[in-house]
Amino acid sequence: MGLSHGRMPDEALLTGLTTGDPELAVAFVRRFQRTVFGVALAVLGDPQLAEDVAQQTFERAWRHAQVYDSRRGSVRSWLTAIAHNLAIDTVRARRASPADPEDLDELLGIVTETPERRALADDSAERVRRAVAELPREQARALVMAGIYGMTAREVADAEDVPLGTAKTRIRTGTLKIRALLEAEEKR
Amino acid sequence: MSAMECERLRELDAELALGVLPARERAEAVAHLDRCQDCREHVERLTAVGDGLLALLPGADPPVGFESRVVRALGATPAPKPHRRRLRLAAAAVATALACGFGGWAVGTAIEGTPPVAAQRTDGRLREAALVSDGHEVGRIFAHTAGEGTGGRGWVYMSVDLERADRGPARCLLVHADGSTVPVGSFPLKGGYGSWGSPAEVDPATVTGARLVAPDGSVLATAHFPASQGH
Numbered sequence: 001m002g003l004s005h006g007r008m009p010d011e012a013l014l015t016g017l018t019t020g021d022p023e024l025a026v027a028f029v030r031r032f033q034r035t036v037f038g039v040a041l042a043v044l045g046d047p048q049l050a051e052d053v054a055q056q057t058f059e060r061a062w063r064h065a066q067v068y069d070s071r072r073g074s075v076r077s078w079l080t081a082i083a084h085n086l087a088i089d090t091v092r093a094r095r096a097s098p099a100d101p102e103d104l105d106e107l108l109g110i111v112t113e114t115p116e117r118r119a120l121a122d123d124s125a126e127r128v129r130r131a132v133a134e135l136p137r138e139q140a141r142a143l144v145m146a147g148i149y150g151m152t153a154r155e156v157a158d159a160e161d162v163p164l165g166t167a168k169t170r171i172r173t174g175t176l177k178i179r180a181l182l183e184a185e186e187k188r
Numbered sequence: 189m190s191a192m193e194c195e196r197l198r199e200l201d202a203e204l205a206l207g208v209l210p211a212r213e214r215a216e217a218v219a220h221l222d223r224c225q226d227c228r229e230h231v232e233r234l235t236a237v238g239d240g241l242l243a244l245l246p247g248a249d250p251p252v253g254f255e256s257r258v259v260r261a262l263g264a265t266p267a268p269k270p271h272r273r274r275l276r277l278a279a280a281a282v283a284t285a286l287a288c289g290f291g292g293w294a295v296g297t298a299i300e301g302t303p304p305v306a307a308q309r310t311d312g313r314l315r316e317a318a319l320v321s322d323g324h325e326v327g328r329i330f331a332h333t334a335g336e337g338t339g340g341r342g343w344v345y346m347s348v349d350l351e352r353a354d355r356g357p358a359r360c361l362l363v364h365a366d367g368s369t370v371p372v373g374s375f376p377l378k379g380g381y382g383s384w385g386s387p388a389e390v391d392p393a394t395v396t397g398a399r400l401v402a403p404d405g406s407v408l409a410t411a412h413f414p415a416s417q418g419h
Binding site for chain 2: 008009012015017021022024025029032033034035037038039041042046050051054055058059062070073079080081084085088095108110111120124125127128129132139143146147148150151153154168171172173174176179182183
């Protein structure tokens with residue numbers, strides 16, 4: 001009744017990743033590469049840089065498999081967090097501005113898109129999507145700039161041409177509203 | 189805990205949770221979280237918003253050849269015997285990865301080119317034993333009981349490297365205190381080497397060991413789990 005690698009649960013695959021077994025490594029990379037590369041590409045906007053970051057993400061996961069703690073989230077969200085941190089580090093090392101206004105609008109469209117097939121979905125991702133879509137535009141922009149592009153409040157203020165205090169308030173209000181909406185839905 | 193401190197923390201909570209607080213303010217906030225459980229829990233709840241945002245990002249196909257480049261970088265290339273080092277690495281890695289219940293998300297800073305080091309700590313749900321053949325250790329077996337993060341099921345994982353160039357399949361049986369055996373499954377051996385994992389009902393109160401059996405019924409290796417520590 002053994003499972004093929006492609007059907008092993010995420011955690012078992014992570015367990016096996018560091019055994020040096022090439023089949024397990026291939027199965028692990030194959031399962032998560034779209035997610036990892038997608039995060040890196042969204043932040044960096046450059047396929048070459050995104051590929052470097054995605055590769056570093058898998059190397060870091062391999063070296064740090066022992067600190068993965070299932071109580072704090074899924075393997076996928078762990079990898080997503082690693083890829084995101086590395087992508088933000090890459091942006092900062094290059095002193096590049098990650099948020100082109102057009103890219104930001106496009107990304108905001110993607111993360112608030114609620115086509116019919118998703119409208120009735122009730123998983124946590126869709127709840128977040130609906131919550132972001134309900135935010136005032138300027139708060140959603142600030143939240144995406146900070147939460148996805150990793151921009152500080154000062155950088156958001158400069159990009160939006162608003163005072164620092166306004167940028168901080170937008171980030172904070174947007175975050176708290178989403179948290180409140182999620183908690184309200186969780187209690188239903 | 190001064191209310192002033194908590195009030196100040198709440199001004200920074202979202203930026204802290206999203207990871208965009210400048211270094212000096214971040215250090216100040218983290219120092220406060222070390223002392224204040226309420227604020228810590230508050231920030232953890234907000235962190236879920238950031239995680240949720242990232243989960244909305246669409247996947248994208250990496251360039252052709254990415255998969256093989258990554259696998260090569262991980263050093264996971266097929267290697268003929270000797271297997272000893274591979275086996276030790278496998279055992280160490282499996283032990284560390286299964287021994288959940290400690291650690292955290294700290295993946296941020298120094299990265300050295302060293303593979304994971306075996307952790308000796310477990311949360312009581314992990315049983316580990318050597319697989320022995322003719323008095324020699326030929327592998328390790330790990331049995332993990334059901335719990336959080338295992339999808340509600342127990343797991344058995346093993347890595348074996350027999351001197352004989354057996355070409356499986358090898359059958360794995362869990363042995364219980366009353367002498368009864370329960371088949372878990374079978375897996376192929378290539379040149380005597382194989383690693384395999386499978387869901388399994390693992391009752392820590394009654395499982396005492398495991399047995400690997402060849403297709404002809406001969407015993408390839410046996411394992412005895414140490415007595416439970418009463419977790």
